[in-house]
Amino acid sequence: MNEWVEVLFTYDEIEAEIVKDLLEAEHIQVIVKSSKISPYPVSIGSMGEIRLMIRNEELEKAKEVLSAMEQGKEKSDP
Numbered sequence: 737m738n739e740w741v742e743v744l745f746t747y748d749e750i751e752a753e754i755v756k757d758l759l760e761a762e763h764i765q766v767i768v769k770s771s772k773i774s775p776y777p778v779s780i781g782s783m784g785e786i787r788l789m790i791r792n793e794e795l796e797k798a799k800e801v802l803s804a805m806e807q808g809k810e811k812s813d814p
């Protein structure tokens with residue numbers, strides 16, 4: 737089965753890039769679906785949505801990567 741599932745929904749381009757890079761570093765293929773219009777810094781409603789999609793069979797591995805990322809953030813927060 738080659739179904740794609742959403743692993744992240746955000747309005748933050750930097751967050752999307754960081755998560756995409758982390759997943760790709762673990763050899764997880766990522767598709768970025770963005771509604772942003774690049775010459776305009778607009779992120780109103782659905783015009784600013786960014787969705788990261790991965791293959792369904794890689795979902796558990798992706799969850800582990802994202803969980804480790806979240807734990808790392810919590811440890812570094814003052």
